[in-house]
Amino acid sequence: xxxxxxxxxxxxxxxxxxxxxxxxxxxxxxxxxxxxxxxxxxxxxxxxxxxxxxxxxxxxxxxxxxxxxxxxxxxxxxxxxxxxxxxxxxxxxxxxxxxxxxxxxxxxxxxxxxxxxxxxxxxxxxxxxxxxxxxxxxxxxxxxxxxxxxxxxxxxxxxxxxxxxxxxxxxxxxxxxxxxxxxxxxxxxxxxxxxxxxxxxxxxxxxxxx
Numbered sequence: 001x002x003x004x005x006x007x008x009x010x011x012x013x014x015x016x017x018x019x020x021x022x023x024x025x026x027x028x029x030x031x032x033x034x035x036x037x038x039x040x041x042x043x044x045x046x047x048x049x050x051x052x053x054x055x056x057x058x059x060x061x062x063x064x065x066x067x068x069x070x071x072x073x074x075x076x077x078x079x080x081x082x083x084x085x086x087x088x089x090x091x092x093x094x095x096x097x098x099x100x101x102x103x104x105x106x107x108x109x110x111x112x113x114x115x116x117x118x119x120x121x122x123x124x125x126x127x128x129x130x131x132x133x134x135x136x137x138x139x140x141x142x143x144x145x146x147x148x149x150x151x152x153x154x155x156x157x158x159x160x161x162x163x164x165x166x167x168x169x170x171x172x173x174x175x176x177x178x179x180x181x182x183x184x185x186x187x188x189x190x191x192x193x194x195x196x197x198x199x200x201x202x203x204x205x206x207x208x209x210x
Contacts (some may be wrong), residue, residue: 001173001187001189001190001191001195002188002190003183003186003187005195005201007052007054007206008054008055008173008189009054009056009057009086009189010043010054010055010056010057011056011057011058011088011191012039012043012056012057012059013059014035014059015205016044016063020190023060023087026143027069027190029063029064029067032061032064033064033067035183036058036059036060036064036068037074038185039058040058040077040081040085042060043081043084043085044077044080044081047081047084048084050084050150050206052206053083053084054084054206055084055085055086055153056084056085056086057085057086057087057088057115058085058086058087058088059087059088059090059117060087060088060089060090060108061090061092061093062090062092062093062094062135065089065093065104065105065108066104068108069104069107069108075107076111078111078112079110079111081112082111082112082113085112085115086113086114086115086135086136086150087108087112087113087115088114088115088116088117088138089105089108089114089134090118091114091116091117091119091120091140092117095127095128097129101132102131102132104144104178105132105133106133109133111140113135113136114132114133114134114135115134115135115136115137115138115169116128116132116134116136116138117120117138118138118140118171119137119138119139119140119143119157120140120143121140121143126157126160128161128163129157129164129166130160130164134166135167135170136167136169136188136189137161137167137168137169138168138170138171138191139154139168139169139170139171139187140172141171141192142172144170144171144172144178144182145172148172148178148181149181149210151181151184151185154170154182154185155185158185158186159186161190167188167189168187168188168189168190169187169188169189169190170182170187170189170190170191171191171192172191172192173190173191173192173193173194173195174192174193174194175194176194178192178194179192179194191205198204
């Protein structure tokens with residue numbers, strides 16, 4: 001959501017409620033690759049149905065990223081969707097291997113804008129904000145809940161990102177109070193359970209009925 005609670009993007013997530021796996025990261029490698037491809041195929045279908053041309057984000061792990069960058073035809077397909085597709089880089093990428101990371105993310109960024117998922121003090125250092133080509137970062141909800149009353153830390157992250165032309169989405173907005181505080185810091189986007197009250201009909205209205 002933006003500062004006025006308007007939808008700016010949809011995050012495509014997998015439903016693991018009927019799976020033996022409980023997390024995208026726990027899927028076998030080929031299943032992760034297949035899921036990623038199916039998600040971008042879905043974005044390709046939705047792009048012509050969306051009235052408002054919203055962005056759609058899909059998650060990617062490091063092994064799937066390595067799979068993708070070695071397939072030029074897949075990179076070309078992703079490039080064709082770059083107007084609305086965003087790839088969310090897992091915070092579990094090996095950011096300590098800076099040379100390899102820069103190689104992978106540079107190739108991906110040439111095909112599609114990249115978002116960094118779940119930025120926090122546990123997974124990523126501030127270095128990633130100026131070493132890699134991110135369009136957005138998403139502040140992890142636990143990080144926000146931990147420092148949510150510390151406007152200095154959050155404002156600093158926002159200013160560093162702005163200096164490097166990176167926009168910020170803050171996760172964990174579950175109440176009007178937390179939304180009001182986060183909004184006072186002028187983040188670009190907001191995500192959380194506060195908006196789970198959106199009806200299915202209001203979401204479906206974003207798309208053309210066939």
